[in-house]
Amino acid sequence: MATDAPTGSREAAGTEDTFWLGKHVFRNRLIVGTGKYETFDQMREALDVSGTECITVAVRRERLYDGDGKNILDFIDLERYTLLPNTAGCYNAKDAVRTARLGREILRGLENPGADWVKLEVLGDSKTLLPDPMATLEATEQLVAEGFQVLCYTNDDPVTALRLKRAGATAVMPAGSPIGSGQGVLNPNNIRICLEYLKGDDPDYPVIIDAGVGTASDITFAMELGVDAILLNTGIAHARDPVKMARAMNAACEAGRLAYQAGRIPKRLYATASSPEDGVISSRPW
Amino acid sequence: MNIKFNGESRQVRDYITIAELLEELTLDPRRVAVEVNLELAPRDRHGETTLNEGDQLEVVTLVGGG
Numbered sequence: 001m002a003t004d005a006p007t008g009s010r011e012a013a014g015t016e017d018t019f020w021l022g023k024h025v026f027r028n029r030l031i032v033g034t035g036k037y038e039t040f041d042q043m044r045e046a047l048d049v050s051g052t053e054c055i056t057v058a059v060r061r062e063r064l065y066d067g068d069g070k071n072i073l074d075f076i077d078l079e080r081y082t083l084l085p086n087t088a089g090c091y092n093a094k095d096a097v098r099t100a101r102l103g104r105e106i107l108r109g110l111e112n113p114g115a116d117w118v119k120l121e122v123l124g125d126s127k128t129l130l131p132d133p134m135a136t137l138e139a140t141e142q143l144v145a146e147g148f149q150v151l152c153y154t155n156d157d158p159v160t161a162l163r164l165k166r167a168g169a170t171a172v173m174p175a176g177s178p179i180g181s182g183q184g185v186l187n188p189n190n191i192r193i194c195l196e197y198l199k200g201d202d203p204d205y206p207v208i209i210d211a212g213v214g215t216a217s218d219i220t221f222a223m224e225l226g227v228d229a230i231l232l233n234t235g236i237a238h239a240r241d242p243v244k245m246a247r248a249m250n251a252a253c254e255a256g257r258l259a260y261q262a263g264r265i266p267k268r269l270y271a272t273a274s275s276p277e278d279g280v281i282s283s284r285p286w
Numbered sequence: 287m288n289i290k291f292n293g294e295s296r297q298v299r300d301y302i303t304i305a306e307l308l309e310e311l312t313l314d315p316r317r318v319a320v321e322v323n324l325e326l327a328p329r330d331r332h333g334e335t336t337l338n339e340g341d342q343l344e345v346v347t348l349v350g351g352g
Contacts, residue, residue, distance in 0.1 A: 033352025043350065058351025061292040061344065062318055064311060072350055073317055088351050101326045102346050105319035109329055179352070211352075233352030 017257065019228055021206050022117055022149035022170040024082055026053045030253050031084060033233025037242060040075040046236055050246035056084045056119055056231065059103045083107055083114035088121045093139035096122045100143055117149035117170065129179040133160045137167055144168035153210050156190040158197050165198055165205065172198055173210035173231060176222060180234040182214030185222050195226050216252035223256025224264065287339040304332040318347050
């Protein structure tokens with residue numbers, strides 16, 4: 001399913017670093033949104049070079065008198081991508097559950113493997129687009145009971161994250177910073193605690209940074225913290241050159257993942273020389 | 287009879303089924319999902335589900351999103 005570039009380079013690095021998300025397995029660790037591109041062709045090209053195998057879509061009313069009549073599905077290779085329908089724009093649990101059911105129904109019609117899951121987004125405030133944790137928990141319980149694999153967009157609060165996991169969420173997806181804000185990961189310590197609490201006795205439990213990515217280094221930084229994957233949209237779609245930025249995000253994700261696996265050196269206040277201390281021909285000033 | 291279609295009033299013939307309505311509107315049934323009065327109307331029953339006066343329909347599709 002993956003493009004040649006990331007797969008090839010991972011093989012060159014001597015690992016097949018797959019990633020389980022519920023019942024799905026991916027090699028690439030980017031989940032990329034399909035919104036806000038200038039054209040569907042631009043979206044298709046950006047998705048291609050991002051290396052992603054999993055893309056998010058939204059569920060909206062059919063507009064009968066749409067200008068050009070183009071449908072996003074004409075630009076998405078359903079054999080290549082697993083679709084992840086979201087409940088974006090829902091401000092209560094009931095509407096989020098309805099939206100999840102509708103999304104599943106469409107994906108079943110398309111025979112896409114994404115029919116068994118949902119990116120749950122229940123918002124609490126239209127200015128910050130921050131989640132409503134109580135309503136998110138309520139919707140999670142309902143959707144899990146209905147057999148959905150629920151990927152929960154949430155804030156970076158470790159207690160909420162733990163509650164969502166205990167409610168049966170397939171993955172917890174804390175926001176790095178508000179949706180579309182491009183501020184990166186604002187509170188890495190909270191993400192570290194989320195990782196510790198969620199993965200402590202369950203190291204394969206997926207934790208995904210969802211929202212806030214502004215540029216490639218934000219992804220690398222998040223991946224170095226040890227999250228399993230990154231979900232982003234605006235950081236690519238609204239870059240000056242979305243296709244080039246998609247490539248950058250792909251490379252950044254792989255770099256961050258490899259660095260996390262390789263294990264960074266601890267930070268020290270003082271220097272440690274890289275060249276031998278012995279045999280230096282110069283004398284020290286003091 | 288009158289129904290609400292995606293929030294707007296719409297005249298349709300009596301006893302029309304969901305499948306017939308989608309066909310009239312030239313909507314690809316594979317690409318939409320339908321809700322009647324807040325309950326999902328499964329695709330495999332569109333052919334036998336008739337609409338009633340005042341029904342509230344939501345007909346949704348996929349769009350770009352994050």
